[in-house]
Amino acid sequence: MAVTNELKLPPTEDLFEEMCLHLYGAEWKDPGINRLGSTGQTQKGLDLMGTAHGKEIGVQCKHYVRSDFTMATVRKDLAKFDQSGLVVNLVIFATTAPNKAALVFEVRTLSAERVAVGKCAVSVHFWSELSALLRKHPEVARQYIPDFPGSTLQQTRDLAETTLLAVQRESSENATMRQQIGEMHVQFSPGVFRSLVTEALPAVASSENPMVARQLDLAHEKLKLGRPDDVHEALQLLGDPEQLKELHSRFRWHSLNAARLLLTGQQAQAGREYLKAAALQPEAEKALRNKALGYLLLENPEEAAAVLNDALKTHPESTLLWGLHIAVGRVRGVTDPSAGVPAHLVNTVDVLFALGGVKSRQGHHEEAVDLMDRCLALETPTLEVRRAYLATALGWALSDPAGAEMGQLTPKQRETLRVGTSLFEPIETQVLLLQSKDVSREVSSNLAFAYHLLEELQKARHLTRAVLPRHPHTETLLRVRIDELSLEGNVTGLKAMLADGAAVLPSLALAELAEAASVLGDANLFEEAARELRSRDLDERQLQPVSLLGSRLQWKLGNRDTALELAKAHVVEYPNHVLGRAALIRMLSWSGRDVEAALEMPRVDLAPVSQDTAYTQCSAGCSS
Incomplete structure (x- = not known):
């Protein structure tokens, strides 16, 4: 790849x-x-x-x-x-x-x-x-x-379609952030994400039981590390939250549990849990924020906006509330969601983070990155900041998908990608220990693709080998692995990728597998992948290369008559595929059927080439 x-x-x-x-x-x-x-x-x-x-x-x-x-x-x-x-x-x-x-x-x-x-x-x-x-x-x-x-x-x-889905882009209708590959649709933006699992949590009250407070603090620290399973375990050790004596402890318990649910992709459950927490201390700043956040997660941004408008009247200096206000405005399609934010609060992480999300959605990717850089400079980045930074860096790089694929990134785009990848290194501690499967899949895919754009192939392959067993059907990771196995000539490894059946593989990964099989001359592997591709609802442009690969494979295997029949069938089915007809002409010429080749020549502009010369650069292995 x-x-x-x-x-x-x-x-x-x-x-x-x-x-x-x-x-x-x-x-x-x-x-x-x-x-x-x-x-x-x-x-x-x-x-x-x-x-x-x-x-x-x-x-x-x-x-x-x-x-x-x-x-x-x-x-x-x-x-x-x-x-x-x-x-x-x-x-x-x-x-x-x-x-x-x-x-x-x-x-x-x-x-x-x-x-x-x-x-x-x-x-x-x-x-x-x-x-x-x-x-x-x-x-x-x-x-x-x-x-x-x-x-x-x-x-x-x-490339544009599949990759932009993989870096947390939003739809123009509902500002839905699509998590990489995992299809975890969440009705809020990356600009909200930071405070969802950290700053939305209330501080410890002086009257709180010290033992309970320490356990809740532990759960909070695990949450910041992106370890929802550990959070769940810590909360369970406290038993039924309704039996906790202090109201504030119950408030913290439900807030932490809501953030845990959100981190594992359970959006509606998280929204209801945030509302439950907010009801316990309805006038507190963070309770009001929880209430607005709960409505947002339950896909009611108008109610969330109403809560925030009232809350900011009593808490006008709250960066938590202003950050969420910006994010909710963006979801609602407000022209300038940052309007009204006090100037002296702009250079705070909550507000900068939310503004970065606005700029990214508007297509002002460089400005979004600059805002995220300022977030990094203000405090040690949480998991959510690191996730959003990498996604923002990828969004900027892929604002010109064709250019990015051809390595035409500006020095600043490259540097931003390098910063984004460095936030998850070493992967042994920053990626492999992530407990949320959805977050792990998102980060792994984004990281692998960033390494791909930076041409850091060894890093991409090392990461893929480590995480693919956990995410065996993730397209970006599969394509990195197929490329590596193909370069090694490892047919056994390629066949193992079909252990769960071809039907479970994404189309682009399956197409790459078919191509690798063609190059390596494995007819059975090629046919299994090609058969599955032909059964899918793909357009003509996507199927043309697969059809042509079959004839090249047969030529490589020495089955020239079969290769020619397949090539002829290909040009009949795809008469405007110039390279398909060019391949047929060459096969006819190399087979000594010059008259037939000449009859095809007026249909395509193909410079003559001898079989001996062509053999030296025909990776399909056409033998003389």
Whole structure:
């Protein structure tokens, strides 16, 4: 799954240009993309020309192994293009060279200067960006990248949809925070979360029984560590809360129990328990907050708002109440939920935390991160602050899903992700000891995906091996593990992932498993995964690569006639799938059926390639 610079390069410049032809053709959905001559011919500063989103784009391919890709190269080729008379909206330099931040900024500056004087824009795709596109279009990668490992069949749309669900995003209708993978739908925002399990709890009263107070304090400390089972045990040792002599002790007991229920995903039960606690001391500041919170959890934000409006009249300096006021306003769709907050209370953790949630929802991700950074600076972060920080960092990184997947994060986005991941390190104490299964799943998935975006593959794999037994059907974790097993060539390990049946695996993980089986040449494993995918309600775009993988697998196994029949069936079923037809043409040509291959040629722009040459970069293992 990981998008890194680990992919091997096409062995020759000619094959690199051909790869770019089919890669950009697939990405732009442009069957008419053209190659302007072959390597060594005069090409007027461009190697390819195609169309994307109604714009004409030219591509200059630079296959570098030892020499550097420099700004001088860009200016030299652009000078050739400017003199050619060709007209495009954008020139892309596609290169095997590693990314250089300074060069990126120079190219962007040059592009802006060119556009300002009526010339075309210019950009550069380094090998990291091309690797990302190859992972997205594995049928192209398999043709040109030696030893191409199992990868994902996802498209950028899938990435945006599944990942944003995994980082606690909210729906525009009800501001529901969706916990990663666990499908724990809670009617409040990350901005409320901090004080749900910490600051909503009342302080110890002077008249409280010391032994009872110590037990409640212990439960409180366990709650801050995210250990709801320990909280439950501590509360149970106190027996029936109604038998506690002090009213304040009963108040604390019910508040702690409510927070415990909420931490384990029992939203309605938590809401009722908060209301029960509030009724015991109805005029107290934290009781009023509990009351508003209870209504919010029971999906009655209007009643919660009414409680808070009255409460703030008697407790105008309460940061607890103002923080919840902001969060409730956000749920209710108030234009500016922070209106009315006293200026001198803004730089408090409760208010900053709630404001961070508002900014995140509004799409102001950098501002949200800055607010969360201020929270970290004010106090030692609780579990809830750490969870929200990581989710906020991921939300910012994925504000441009395609760019994030291609490694195009700003330095500050990367640094924010690193801070977010560091809050849960070492995982042995910060993740593996989490008792709530829902919280563990959320944190593990968010953490694995953050490591993926940071290209810290060893950390992602170490985490996944540790937590996957607890969360065996979690998509992000499964994809990390499948990628690792595929790279190892571990077919036995891949088969073990189907121990509970293919039906329980998420579609993207199952698709990646099918692809890994195809690469490794295991027909039974491939068919089991592919059969389950075909039985699901997937669209044509999602099923095209799976169909093509079957023919590649049979070719790898030496069953050429079967491979050809499958390839022919594929192009009949998906006549507009350019790469499927390209694969059929190659198989026909390699089988000596040149006339049939020629009949297919007018339907697709495919540069000729010898079987011997293609064999060296066909990771599907097509044998001569």
